[in-house]
Amino acid sequence: MKVNATINGMKRVLDVQPDEYLVDTLRRYNYLSVRRGCDTTSCGVCTILVDDQPVPSCAYLSVRADGKTITTVEGIPKHAEKLSEHFGETGADQCGFCNSGIALSVYALQKSGKGITDETLRHYLVGHLCRCTGYQAQHQAIKKYLGDSDE
Amino acid sequence: MSKSFKAVNVKTPSIDGKGIMMGRPAFTDDLALKDSLIIKVLRSPHAFAKIVSIDTKKAEELAGVEIVLTHKDFKRNAYTRAGQGYPEPSPHDKFPLDEYVRYVGDEVAAVAAVDEATALEALSLIEVEYEKLTPVLDFEQAKGHESIIHPEEDIYEMFPIGFDPKKNVAAAYSMEVGDVERTLKESDVVVEESFYTQAQAHVMLEPHTVNAHIDYQDRLVLYSATQTPFHVRRILSQTLEIPLSKIRVIKPRVGGGFGGKQAIHGEMLAAAITKRTGKPSKLTYTRKEVFESSCTRHPMRLDMKIGATKDGKITGIDCYGLSDTGAYGEHALTVFMVTGSKVLPLYNKVDSVRFHGDVVYTNTVSSGAFRGYGAIQGNYALESIVDMLAEKLGMDPMELRQKNMILENETSPIFEIMGEGTEGTAMNMDSCKLDYCVKRGMELIDYKNKYPKRKVSDHKVRSIGGAIAMQGSGIPYIDMGAAILKLNDDGFYNLMVGATEIGQGSDTILAQIAAEQLGVDVSKVIVYSSDTDLTPFDPGAYASSTTYVSGNAVLKAAKEMRSMVIAEAARSLEVDIERIEFDGEVFRVKGEDDKITLSDLSNRLYYNEDQKQLVATGSYYGTKSPPPFMAGFVEVEVDLETGEYDVLDYVSVVDCGTTINPELARGQVEGGIVQGLGMAVTEDVHYAKNGKLITSDMLNYKIPTNLTLKKLTTEFADSYEESGPYGAKSVGEIGIDTPPAAIANAIYNATGVRIKTLPVTSEKILKRLKDKEI
CATH class of the missing domain: 3.30.365.10 (Aldehyde oxidase/xanthine dehydrogenase, molybdopterin binding domain)
Incomplete structure (x- = not known):
């Protein structure tokens, strides 16, 4: 099946199977930042943005992407780079398998115009499991990043 | 107590955090060849059973199936998946595939096919007849249970560990200092209680992942999300009877391990399939397989x-x-x-x-x-x-x-x-x-x-x-780690370590240790880990050893490199070594104006005079x-x-x-x-x-x-x-x-x-x- 989607600002025609999930399609088309951590939409690793909304791509059928705007972390390099500097500052980097998905949720939160408090941030990112960091350093880094970006 | 440092004990961002955050290809599956066969594993629905018969004909005939492997395809070489130094303190009680299945999720057969859907369909076409055996599910009833989980004769311990499989005992241990029963009897107060701990799962976010191919030198190359690339190479060689020199194991970026990736998981089947077919293959565990078919904490x-x-x-x-x-x-x-x-x-x-x-x-x-x-x-x-x-x-x-x-x-x-x-x-x-x-x-x-x-x-x-x-x-006295430092023109270094970065930051801290000794900024130490062809040996990321053991190896290599560059500077400045002062960037002759930068010295060594490549090695084991x-x-x-x-x-x-x-x-x-x-x-x-x-x-x-x-x-x-x-x-x-x-x-x-x-x-x-x- 053919799916027309805009991926990271570029119009693409994707050839997909009817039962294929977007995580697999995107990896097949070399968007390798989109990775699979589970298959039950529990971990947040495979997060992408569909029309600016964070979505677990392991449960999003590729055919649904027709006419949609898809963003992977390759599409927001400046934001990801800036966020990585804050992760570096607070020591929030560990394995990084979840980092690209986190960067996209942070970007979505930034674009949503919602107020940034400890509580909204925690709730916005609760879907991103991390087994390495204990979360607090990530939380501090993201808060600083959002604060810096506001200024 | 504290000392003053320039590169260690100071805030230093991870050397790899930016590229990882930006989503650059780094992890095992990112690096698999595009036409890799997809491996899927048929797993046991029974907790304990003997495979009476297994018919793979229909699966093999399915279009797109490259190979189906069962226990009949492997020589019976018992090994341990533990991923430890050699000889291992774990019993050799596992076969790549076996006629017995010993837990729900144990491996029965493996299929490699052109895509995942075909591989999964092939699994459903494999016909297995099981003789169900009485499982031992309660560990407090296991010792001496009438059901013997490992009845086979061709398994063994590498040295005495109390291995007694006929009693369902994998290992036993006893030690006593003094006479504890007497001491407790004579104590004013005694408390007695039993505690139970559960089989915690690692849940590293990157599932167990491996891919394999045969390279142009006809060698078997594996990329694996492993904590122990050198042990993986050795265990594959011993079990599949492939010469060690014909195997290369590369550990790319690893998405967490916590001990779960110390063991061998998919590597054995991927290696066997690529070796037999000559074709690239890859195996990524589903999350269910990670839970059900890898390993847990000992309850x-x-x-x-x-x-x-x-x-x-x-x-x-x-x-x-x-x-x-x-x-x-x-x-x-x-x-x-x-x-x-x-x-x-x-x-x-x-x-x-x-x-x-x-x-x-x-x-x-x-x-x-x-x-x-x-x-x-x-x-x-x-x-x-x-x-x-x-x-x-x-x-x-x-x-x-x-x-x-x-x-x-x-x-x-x-x-x-x-x-x-x-x-x-x-x-x-x-x-x-x-x-x-x-x-x-x-x-x-x-x-x-x-x-x-x-x-x-x-x-x-x-x-x-x-x-x-x-x-x-x-x-101590068992696990050795090693490091190699190489000086490049323009005066920066490569640090090659077998130490296994799995997300804990070892590449960064080892670069810091080298930079501290060499007197340079961390950015001048380019780290590469770990690859059985290109880096020196290291047991891997386990036993809380990397900072102490591998770190000491890096320090030794850096000390040697430091004396090597000082000796070359003395030669170039035509003075005795003792007269050289070196801050990491510039060599100065004490009391004189003569000097040469490391950058100039390294360029001289590469292209102009006394040409040579400076390489320093350090290895260390704890005492x-x-x-x-x-x-x-x-x-x-x-x-x-x-x-x-x-x-x-x-x-x-x-x-x-x-x-x-x-x-x-x-x-x-x-x-x-x-x-x-x-x-x-x-x-x-x-x-x-x-x-x-x-x-x-x-x-x-x-x-x-x-x-x-x-x-x-x-x-x-x-x-x-x-x-x-x-x-x-x-x-x-x-x-x-x-x-x-x-x-x-x-x-x-x-x-x-x-x-x-x-x-x-x-x-x-x-x-x-x-x-x-x-």
Whole structure:
């Protein structure tokens, strides 16, 4: 099946199977930042943005992407780079398998115009499991990043 | 105590954080060849069965199927998946594929096909007839059970580990200092209790992943998400009878391991399939396979007895342990020994101490290495019973600990008696700031005002619980790490290490150690890890060894490189070596204006005069394993009506010597604390009656989220370990040990209910509270 989607600002025609999930399609088309951590939409690793909304791509059928705007972390390099500097500052980097998905949720939160408090941030990112960091350093880094970006 | 450093012990962002965040290809599956065959594994639906017949004809005939492998396709070479040094202290009790299946999820057959859908369809076409056998699911019934899990004759131990498979015993151990029964009999106060720990799952976010291909030199090349690339190469070579020189194992970026990737998982099947077909293949475990078919923490029952004089001197500790290694004996003996050896020395002033027990096989998911490695199980039991003893003595539990715990310059006879699978190594605690850790931790948690509890509403209570812990730094006289430094033109270095970066930050801290010695910025040290062809040997990321063992190897290589460049500078400036002053960038002749930069010197060595390539090597093995120490305190708020509780703050004060990278060290501690809190609070494991794991996805197996606890408070003691690189000890595991006991102690202080089976769930608390009312 053919799916027309805009991926990271570029119009693409994707050839997909009817039962294929977007995580697999995107990896097949070399968007390798989109990775699979589970298959039950529990971990947040495979997060992408569909029309600016964070979505677990392991449960999003590729055919649904027709006419949609898809963003992977390759599409927001400046934001990801800036966020990585804050992760570096607070020591929030560990394995990084979840980092690209986190960067996209942070970007979505930034674009949503919602107020940034400890509580909204925690709730916005609760879907991103991390087994390495204990979360607090990530939380501090993201808060600083959002604060810096506001200024 | 602290020294002044330029590159170590200063804030240094990870050298790889930016590229990883930006999503650049880095992990194993990102690097698989595009036309790789997809491998899928047929897994046992039975907890214990013999394969009577297996018919793969229909699967093989399916279009797109390249190969189907069963036990008939492998020579019977028993091996262990443990991923340890050689000879392994784990029994060789596993075959690549076997005619017996020993747990639900065990491997029956493997298919490689052009795509995943075809591979999965092929699995459904394999016809297997099983003879179901009686499974052993209760580890307390395993020893001497009529059902023998490993009846085969061609399995063996590499050296005596107490291996007795006919009795379902994978390993056994016993040691005693003094006469513990007599000591306890003569003690004023004795407390006795049994504790149970569960089969915690690692849940690293990157599943086990491997890909394989044959390269243009006709060699088998594997990319693997492994903690132990050199051990993987050796085990594949021995088991599949491929010459070691024909195998290359590359460890790309790894998405977490925690011990789960110390073992071999998909590598054996991927290697066999690519070797036979000549075609690239790849195998990524589904999340269910990670839960159901890799490995877990060893569940244990620990029967503790502790005695003391009435004024609070701990006189003796007796620990009998029963450990469940599941279907295969990976790390059976060594995890069990660490349950004693990295826990019992905390109270080194006892007259007698005994540690003994068995590690048994059951028809459940295999147990293996997991951060904490026995110490977390032992810590939960010991640090719970110390609190119970304090209550019986009418003493403050931290005062009891302070009176009896190990201090700097002291030792314990256990260090010499117990190693990992073998005898241990005597050592003094040349650096031990445990007394500071306890004192400072009590300040940070406000112990004076908050212990034991405060009522905050008519049904809510806030309480404090604490525990102390120790770990090790590598396995002395066994595990060797090595490093190579190469000088490039323009004056920067390559650092090649076998040490295995798996997300813990080892590439960064090893670069810092080299940079400190070489006097350059960290950006001038380009790290490459780890590749069995291109980097020197390292056992891998386990046993809290990388900072201490591999770090010392890097330091040795850097010292040699430093003297090499100084010698070349002296030659170039035509003076004696003694007259050269070197700040890392510029060589100056003492008292004169003559100088040459490292950049100019290296360009000269590459292109102009005295041309040569400077390469320095360092390798190191420990002659002791200096323990990091910590004190952990937790504050919880318990709802007495429901048993629910919130973790408000976890205070950690850690002595890991010098923190090479303070932020990353804090990350190791905090990550360990939260993983330990998972074991203590949320991570319940359930099996169905037929032996099938129920908690086999992230919906049912609940690891902590960012809502699990409110606050982490982490500090480091000012400590310097002379034998470590720039005073460092390890920090990878110590953080995980204290949460189970600290939580159990805090819950007891809040409710009067002592939970002796992990995890400490609200349901258990509420049930016990209700029982108390009756």
